Amino acid sequence: MGKTTAKDLDPLKQLLAMKLEDRLEAVAHDLQSKTPRYSGIDAHSLASALGISDCERPGSGEDWSFIRYAQIGSVEEHAQMCSPASEVVYLIQDQVKPDRFAELLTLSESLDETDDPKFDFLTEVERKMLEQAIAEKDLESHSSNGMNCLAHIAVQTNNLVNLEFEAVIEDDGSSFILRTPYDKQGKKFEDLTSCVTDSW
Numbered sequence: 001m002g003k004t005t006a007k008d009l010d011p012l013k014q015l016l017a018m019k020l021e022d023r024l025e026a027v028a029h030d031l032q033s034k035t036p037r038y039s040g041i042d043a044h045s046l047a048s049a050l051g052i053s054d055c056e057r058p059g060s061g062e063d064w065s066f067i068r069y070a071q072i073g074s075v076e077e078h079a080q081m082c083s084p085a086s087e088v089v090y091l092i093q094d095q096v097k098p099d100r101f102a103e104l105l106t107l108s109e110s111l112d113e114t115d116d117p118k119f120d121f122l123t124e125v126e127r128k129m130l131e132q133a134i135a136e137k138d139l140e141s142h143s144s145n146g147m148n149c150l151a152h153i154a155v156q157t158n159n160l161v162n163l164e165f166e167a168v169i170e171d172d173g174s175s176f177i178l179r180t181p182y183d184k185q186g187k188k189f190e191d192l193t194s195c196v197t198d199s200w
Contacts, residue, residue, distance in 0.1 A: 012041050015049050021158055023049055028161040031185055043178035047165055050155050057174050058151040058167045066169070068149045069195040070138035075119045075127060078134045085111040091133035092126065135196040143198065146171030150190055166190065 015023050015038060027050065030036045038046065047055035054061035079085035086108035093101050104121070111117035122130065142148040149169040154162040166189045167175035179189055 011038050012045055012049065015041070015046075020051050024051075024155060024157040024161075024163065025159065027163055027181065028157045028159065031163075031181055036182065039180075039182040043165075043180045043183075044175075046180055047178060050163060052153060052155065052165065055165070055167070055175065055178055058153070058169065059173070062153055064151040064153045064167075065199065066149060066151050067192070067197050067199040068139060068143055068147075069190070069192050069197045070135045070142055070148060072131050072135040072194050072196060075122070075130050075134065076117060078131075079111065079117040079119070080115070083112070085114075085117040088130065088134065091137065092129050095129050095133075096126065132196065139196050139198060151175065164189075 015026060018026060027038055027046075030038050041049070044055050052062055054064075058064040059066070075088060079088055082088065086105070089101070089104045089108050092104075096104070104126075107121040108119070111119075119127065119130075139148075146169075151167040151169050152164065153167075154164045156162055163181040164184045165181070166179040166183070168177035168179075168190075170176055183189060
């Protein structure tokens, strides 16, 4: 009986010993296992093993989709970081009637004198509009600075199972952080449900 070596036990080497289509099937099957064998493989190494040649710099070879995002937060959170706080209402000047906008300016004047501004005078609709406008402004800023960008790609097995990867794109186009199908399964992909987005 042959002796088991460290090479035989190395998950990445085991995977690389297979044909590409067999690697894809092996990972798809492994995702359903209670004791996954390949989940500990470095994300970039796993992506490369599954045929994604440009995982270090997404978009330079394979067909990735890109999305930039900004979180929709409260008006109060934004106002605490921006001074004067009252100026935030200008973001919805074109969305409310002139007399209401004048009223909002008056109501917000006192907020410049406090460290804990409260916009309780906003209607529910106005608050929603304002928080959306703030997020859209943040999205423009992120776009200019190369921030908050994600890239996604999926490779498909012969059994039509999609193995998805998510890359966090740095301002130089590289992906220092890469999330794998195991992260997708563990709900560790970025949650964009409360964000404004721009995709391409």
